[in-house]
Amino acid sequence: MDINFDRTADDTILIRIGGNWNIENGLPSTDEFERVAGTKPLPARIAFDTTQLGDWDSSLLAYLSKLTDYCGQRSIAVLRQGLPEGVARLIELASAVPETKDARKERHRTPFLARVGEAVLYAGESMGEMLAFTGEAALSFSRFIRGKARFRRADLWLLMEECGAQAVPIVSLISLLVGLILAFVGAVQLKMFGAQIYVADLVGIAMAREMGAMMTAIVMAGRTGAAFAAQLGTMQVNEEIDALKTLGISPMDFLVMPRILALVLMLPLLCLYANFMGILGGGIVGVGLLDISPIHYYHETKAALSLMQFLPGLIKAVVFGVMVALSGCLRGMQCKRSASAVGEAATSSVVTAIVSIIVSDAILTVIFDRIGI
Amino acid sequence: MDRFDKKESCIEVQDLTMAYGSFVIQRDLSFTVNRGDIFIIMGGSGCGKSTLLRNMVGLQAPAKGKVLYNGASFWDSGPEERKNIMRRFGILYQSGALWSSMTLAENVALPLSEYTRLSHAEIRELVSLKLALVGLAGFEEFYPSEISGGMCKRAGIARAMALDPDILFFDEPSAGLDPISARRLDELIVELRDSLGTTVVVVTHELASIFAIGDNSVFLDAESRTMIAVGDPKKLIEESRDPKIRNFLTRGNP
Ligand SMILES: Nc1ncnc2c1ncn2[C@@H]1O[C@H](COP(=O)(O)OP(=O)(O)O)[C@@H](O)[C@H]1O
Ligand SMILES: [Mg+2]
Numbered sequence: 001m002d003i004n005f006d007r008t009a010d011d012t013i014l015i016r017i018g019g020n021w022n023i024e025n026g027l028p029s030t031d032e033f034e035r036v037a038g039t040k041p042l043p044a045r046i047a048f049d050t051t052q053l054g055d056w057d058s059s060l061l062a063y064l065s066k067l068t069d070y071c072g073q074r075s076i077a078v079l080r081q082g083l084p085e086g087v088a089r090l091i092e093l094a095s096a097v098p099e100t101k102d103a104r105k106e107r108h109r110t111p112f113l114a115r116v117g118e119a120v121l122y123a124g125e126s127m128g129e130m131l132a133f134t135g136e137a138a139l140s141f142s143r144f145i146r147g148k149a150r151f152r153r154a155d156l157w158l159l160m161e162e163c164g165a166q167a168v169p170i171v172s173l174i175s176l177l178v179g180l181i182l183a184f185v186g187a188v189q190l191k192m193f194g195a196q197i198y199v200a201d202l203v204g205i206a207m208a209r210e211m212g213a214m215m216t217a218i219v220m221a222g223r224t225g226a227a228f229a230a231q232l233g234t235m236q237v238n239e240e241i242d243a244l245k246t247l248g249i250s251p252m253d254f255l256v257m258p259r260i261l262a263l264v265l266m267l268p269l270l271c272l273y274a275n276f277m278g279i280l281g282g283g284i285v286g287v288g289l290l291d292i293s294p295i296h297y298y299h300e301t302k303a304a305l306s307l308m309q310f311l312p313g314l315i316k317a318v319v320f321g322v323m324v325a326l327s328g329c330l331r332g333m334q335c336k337r338s339a340s341a342v343g344e345a346a347t348s349s350v351v352t353a354i355v356s357i358i359v360s361d362a363i364l365t366v367i368f369d370r371i372g373i
Numbered sequence: 374m375d376r377f378d379k380k381e382s383c384i385e386v387q388d389l390t391m392a393y394g395s396f397v398i399q400r401d402l403s404f405t406v407n408r409g410d411i412f413i414i415m416g417g418s419g420c421g422k423s424t425l426l427r428n429m430v431g432l433q434a435p436a437k438g439k440v441l442y443n444g445a446s447f448w449d450s451g452p453e454e455r456k457n458i459m460r461r462f463g464i465l466y467q468s469g470a471l472w473s474s475m476t477l478a479e480n481v482a483l484p485l486s487e488y489t490r491l492s493h494a495e496i497r498e499l500v501s502l503k504l505a506l507v508g509l510a511g512f513e514e515f516y517p518s519e520i521s522g523g524m525c526k527r528a529g530i531a532r533a534m535a536l537d538p539d540i541l542f543f544d545e546p547s548a549g550l551d552p553i554s555a556r557r558l559d560e561l562i563v564e565l566r567d568s569l570g571t572t573v574v575v576v577t578h579e580l581a582s583i584f585a586i587g588d589n590s591v592f593l594d595a596e597s598r599t600m601i602a603v604g605d606p607k608k609l610i611e612e613s614r615d616p617k618i619r620n621f622l623t624r625g626n627p
Contacts, residue, residue, distance in 0.1 A: 235473070238469075239466040239468055243464070243470040243472070245432065246430055246431065246432065247483070248459055
């Protein structure tokens, strides 16, 4: 690519463009031109001579539009007659629609204090949104109780299957392993006192009161909560939620309520199942490693676990169910209109769910301790 | 046509300014849609036609101004009144917005089962009729992901018409349709207006449909961010001197 500048007498710069222009050879800079155009007397127009021009591609267009911009700013006329017809037309097209000025997002650095302030305001705002969402869910629940909430029964059954039966394999695996681990950790200590048999108490009580509900809830947060967020987020992207709203159907009743119901019904059941799997895991360690007979282990577990011991775990499971479903649905409904927003919704639903599981677990444990169950 | 008083206004838009945050899309829009009209919203892509529709149907609150339905201001009404106004709309979204977890038949049936006391069998019949009207007979049991984009569009139209609404809003109904389907759709729109007295608001840039069906129109301009013409498109092309409008209506070869 060859460029030469000729100052002809009548304040015109004649630009001779020749050779082959190929994007693979890079874009020539306009410095040379700016130097020539900047020397006094300032030129009034530029013209082109392209008789030596060979093949050309967008590199030529890019170079020429930079020149045109430069000249536009300094009111130097650009005579396009010398350009090949195709080049002139393409440049015409590129400048046909003026740039929309305030549409361009400006990137500017915010000072540290301002960022902290924004983060605090944002945290407050998202707290408010969460509370508003919880309130709406409560209203929707009261409509459900009065039989006024509109949703499809078939959806509810399907959701119950998705977050109940289909979660059984993963819940089995996790809770069996948690039982094994608890028994193992306990056995190492208790063996020192010759009190291996109390492994049964340890595993039974820990699973029933705490670990069963907690582990199931965390599995469901990753499995089902994220799925809720992604489903609702995608519906948001496709305007499906708008379509429900304009039909006068509350997305809260139609989409969120069945999901909360399904999880709240299924999580306690899964939790009970997880308790038994955990105890089974403890039993495997007890019988296999500590030489306790199965009957002995069974009786010890039964003695340690009154039915009341299951109550805290079940109450927690219900609360965790609400938490997981609410965070999944909240993040899904807040989703913006893009594919990456759906990914963010799924991620933040899991984070929100796990944080709220742990926080509410702590609160509930204190309450149960106070009222003595 | 004579059944409907041409002068009776159905939707009035007054000094509407719409914005996303501080980014103003269009300002100072004022126009009236008369009952029984086919009203065209036209303009280059990205000028805010879909946004105007969202403001009119109640999905997005205007930054300023009013939208009146039969004289009642939509955005100043309470939630119950708004719901009642919205009940009379049928809306086709630009992307179809079919509920992806339901079949086409279930999509069209949902408004019917929500708002009517029809039996299952009756709903099925109505659904088949609506789907046949848009040329989708036999696709009842298909899911939206199993049909083409143009077919989704048509199924969306069937759903919008499900309840025989008073006002139909169509966002680019013929985009993605072949010319024959597009013409049949135009005929369907005119037929709905003539037989059921439906008021239709159509966002479109299909020149053929604009002239074939439009009674009245508004032209939004992206550059000046406001409307630059209102009126019957057939008159606009003859009378307007604005080069932007002439360019648009003649595809740039005046
Ligand atoms: N969610 C959004 N946030 C910010 N700007 C938006 C959003 N949606 C649309 N816009 C802007 O609004 C303008 C009009 O969009 P739209 O109404 O979809 O145009 P069209 O006339 O093609 O239907 C576009 O310039 C677009 O950048
Ligand atoms: Mg649009």
